[in-house]
Every structure is written in C-alpha cells, then in structure tokens.
Amino acid sequence: MKVDMKLQLRDVPGSLLRALEPVSVHGGNIVSVLHSREDGGRVSVQISFKIKDQSSLDLIKRELRKQNIRLSEILLEGKRYYSKKTLSFILIGHVIDTDIRGTIDKINDVGLVSDIDVIMPSPEKRSSVMMNIDIDNRKIKKLNRLINEICKEKKFLVIRSLEG
Amino acid sequence: MKLKNIKLTIIGFGEIGRGFARVLLEKKRFIEREYEVDLKVVAVCEIGGSIIDEDGIDLEKALKLAENKELRKHENWTSMKALDVIKKVKSDTVLELTPSDIKSGQPGLKHIKESLMKGMHVVTSNKAPLALKFSELQKIANSNKVKLEYEATVGGALPIINLRKHALQINKIESIHGILNGTSNYVLTKMAEEGVTMDVALKEAQEIGIAEADPGYDIKGIDTGAKVAILANSLMDMNVSFNDIEITGIKDITPEAIELAKKHNCVIKLIGDVNRLEVSPRLIPINHPLNVSGAMNAIMINADIAKNITIVGHGAGGIETASSLLSDILDIIS
Numbered sequence A: 001m002k003v004d005m006k007l008q009l010r011d012v013p014g015s016l017l018r019a020l021e022p023v024s025v026h027g028g029n030i031v032s033v034l035h036s037r038e039d040g041g042r043v044s045v046q047i048s049f050k051i052k053d054q055s056s057l058d059l060i061k062r063e064l065r066k067q068n069i070r071l072s073e074i075l076l077e078g079k080r081y082y083s084k085k086t087l088s089f090i091l092i093g094h095v096i097d098t099d100i101r102g103t104i105d106k107i108n109d110v111g112l113v114s115d116i117d118v119i120m121p122s123p124e125k126r127s128s129v130m131m132n133i134d135i136d137n138r139k140i141k142k143l144n145r146l147i148n149e150i151c152k153e154k155k156f157l158v159i160r161s162l163e164g
Numbered sequence B: 001m002k003l004k005n006i007k008l009t010i011i012g013f014g015e016i017g018r019g020f021a022r023v024l025l026e027k028k029r030f031i032e033r034e035y036e037v038d039l040k041v042v043a044v045c046e047i048g049g050s051i052i053d054e055d056g057i058d059l060e061k062a063l064k065l066a067e068n069k070e071l072r073k074h075e076n077w078t079s080m081k082a083l084d085v086i087k088k089v090k091s092d093t094v095l096e097l098t099p100s101d102i103k104s105g106q107p108g109l110k111h112i113k114e115s116l117m118k119g120m121h122v123v124t125s126n127k128a129p130l131a132l133k134f135s136e137l138q139k140i141a142n143s144n145k146v147k148l149e150y151e152a153t154v155g156g157a158l159p160i161i162n163l164r165k166h167a168l169q170i171n172k173i174e175s176i177h178g179i180l181n182g183t184s185n186y187v188l189t190k191m192a193e194e195g196v197t198m199d200v201a202l203k204e205a206q207e208i209g210i211a212e213a214d215p216g217y218d219i220k221g222i223d224t225g226a227k228v229a230i231l232a233n234s235l236m237d238m239n240v241s242f243n244d245i246e247i248t249g250i251k252d253i254t255p256e257a258i259e260l261a262k263k264h265n266c267v268i269k270l271i272g273d274v275n276r277l278e279v280s281p282r283l284i285p286i287n288h289p290l291n292v293s294g295a296m297n298a299i300m301i302n303a304d305i306a307k308n309i310t311i312v313g314h315g316a317g318g319i320e321t322a323s324s325l326l327s328d329i330l331d332i333i334s
C-alpha cells in the first residue's frame, strides 16, 4: 500500500532521521522524501513509502506521535486516512428550532459534523436529521456521552449506527 | 427394542404448548428410533385445571379438545392447578410454557422453582423467570442436580444457546447484537418498504397474527430486553437481570427517519446489544448480515476465535419453537 505522509519537524539536526526511523522499523519502504524549510524554525516534510498493511501504518503513526511529531496529512492509496471513523446518527425531534447551530458546535468540540441531511415534514412536526460525524476512535465514548446529554436536554430520540 | 420411558409435564397449552404436542406426534417414530426413548406426556396443565394420565395422554385428542377450548371435557380433567400437579405428579421433565410477565415473573417462576426442587428437569420458553432470576434459578437447578434449559426463550427456533454450548465451547464471546423480536422487525420492514406509518404497519401485523392484541411488549422493546438479559447471563457470564437493561423502543421513530436512513443506504432496526445491556433502534447498512426483513430474527455474535457468526430464522411460532424445546429435552436425555 502506498502512503503519503506530511509531517512538521523542528529544524534541529537529526530530526529528519528520527522521523524516518519508525517508518523503516515497521517495514515501510521509503520511496521519496521532500522537505522544505518554513518560517518559525519548522521543516515540512513529505514522505512517500510503501507498507504491507494498514496495521503497520497505525504502528508508525503511534511511534511518530510518541516523538511529538505533528502529522498534518496522511494519504493511503491517494485517499485521506484517519484512524478516525465516520459515525452516522439520526436525531428525531425539534432538532432545527432548538438551535441546531448550537448542537453542531457542541458536537464539533469532540468530532466533526461532516455531513447533514434533514427532513422536516412541517414546522410544528418533529424533524429527522441525519448527521455524519468524523471522530477519533478514542473519542467515541465521549461523543456518545455528549449526544446523550444533548438528547436529554433537547428531548431528541437518537438512532446510532451499530458501531457507534 | 426396549424404549426407555421419559415422562413429561406440559404447563401452558397455548400456541407453544400445542405446537410442541403436534411436533411430538409428528416426530414420535424418529425419536423412538434415534434416541430409544418414548416421550410420554403425563400431565397437561391449563389455567383452570389439568388433565393427568400416568400412562401417557393421547395428544391427538387433547389437541382437538384444546382447539375448541374444551379441554375440560377430557375424561381425565381435574381442577388441580399446575403447582399441585408439579408437587404430586412425578415426571422427568417439566415444560414451563405459560405467558411471560416481566414484572413478577409469575406464574412461571413458582412453577420452575417447584419443579427443580422436586428433582425434575425444566425446559422452558418463558423468558420472564430467566430474565429476572437467572442465577438464582441455575443455583436451584445445580443444588438439586437437575437441568434448567431455555433455548426457546431467545429467538424461538434459533439455536443460539446450544450453538454456544456445543459448538463454540472454547470461544470467548466478545459481542452479541440481535434482532430478537419479530413484531417490531415486521413493523420497521413495512414502514421502510411501503412507506406506511407505524399504526398501519402494526394493524397489518395484528391482522396476519404476528402481533398480539396488545403489542406494547414488542414495540416498547421489553420483549427484546428480556432476551438481552438472558443472553448476557448465558453467553457472556454477566450476572444481570432484566431491570439492568436500558430500553428504548421503536414507537417514536418517524417515517422521515426511515426515509433518511434509506437514502443513505441504511435501515433502522431494533437491536438488542448485549455488551451494552441496551435495547435501542440502530442504523445498519443495507448489506449488513443483521438486515433481515419481515418477522425474521437474527443474532450476530463475535467470538475471539471463530470471529463473526450470524444466524437467521424464525423467532416465533408454535411449531418452529418446538424445535428448540425438543432439542433441550433430547439434550437432557443424552
């Protein structure tokens, strides 16, 4: 699998080498490295490499994070890669006129509402709103708690996806 | 060939009791040949009394009378109630098939306890006693050296308890998700496929005999909750009761929500989630194995070694459920 990774490194000797090490340790076969100095003592590095599977990528990512290296973008086979999930929810209730903007803002504190679809039969009736929320795997519980709170406060029924 | 006599007492001669009797008649020869036993029903208890015959009741006749609600015209009819029959008539296995009352667990609870304490095995389709008092009842069974089997309580004909017991012994069960109630699944399927409201779908379910006159248990998720409690105890060794299950039913689901799900290639199903001890409507992708339609039930388990397994089938019906009851009875014998 082909991976393109953008990293932000501090402009100090040896930082590039330290960043490349986890890639080769976990079986990554480096194809190219591009780097450019930026303002503020930072270097932006774009590494392309090949790996056997997604779990090696997760190991590499974990290692880089441990070193406090900022990953600004990862493309796997040319597509944006998250150890994130997109979870779908349907909210049923007076979702629009109980400050939907506020609801979305609250959710965006934990994840990111990346898609929204609404059916509103008539203003006085309950509407049904489907949301896709991009969420870091480790924050799923937090998101669920938040959605429960919102539903309790605004009297919504929530329909979660199976993995949500 | 000398057949071993096995005596059975049937308590509750409704849909399930009669279905069991019919299947017993149909499979009589097969069971004799394969198991070398003669399953003899020595007592059939109804709410108002019982028929008792230690030599074995003629089930064909009992069925005919029961269909015309004339069981009391049987020559062996007595006004003796089930509890007294358990105390006085010795049988090997008692089938407890009375209605489920999830508040009290009665009358099943007292029937099961008394039978176990009298040293008789119990096979039941009655969810409430197990959903409320699973570990207590198992303890009573163990200390009396008899068995309490309950395959029919979850998913009707689906062999979920026995699948775990006989085929997945070495596995740790990591999660269980199930569509465990035919009525609510029928209603949600109708709403999705035909765009009708819940009331219309429910009425139709009642007309074709899937839903009870009072479908509250099904629609509110209570029936599913009882099954989640049983699965949690039985397959995941959690010591919990029905009252620990968090339940949200399907009654507040709007046609618009179903339409939205459909637009995004999903369906809404009432799911029992055993890990979370939760019953709630959930969104699942159209091509997911749990997306079964109509009154079907489906259970998906994820085990550490075997990984994902899904079974699909009839979660109700007197005849279908008899498959599970007989499986338990034959299991006890062998």
Ligand SMILES: NC(=O)c1ccc[n+]([C@@H]2O[C@H](COP(=O)([O-])OP(=O)(O)OC[C@H]3O[C@@H](n4cnc5c(N)ncnc54)[C@H](OP(=O)(O)O)[C@@H]3O)[C@@H](O)[C@H]2O)c1
Residues within 6 Å of the ligand: B011, B012, B013, B014, B015, B016, B017, B045, B046, B047, B048, B082, B097, B098, B099, B100, B107, B125, B126, B127, B128, B152, B153, B156, B315, B316, B317, B318, B321
């Ligand atoms: N139907 C299914 O497909 C299905 C599937 C799996 C599990 N189950 C469970 O199996 C059990 C039986 O279901 P069912 O559909 O057969 O119900 P049912 O048709 O209502 O039959 C229950 C029978 O038990 C009798 N009964 C009530 N109280 C009694 C008592 N104290 N002593 C003796 N008999 C008594 C009833 O008599 P009366 O009619 O005179 O009240 C009735 O004949 C329930 O717990 C149900 O939840 C049912």
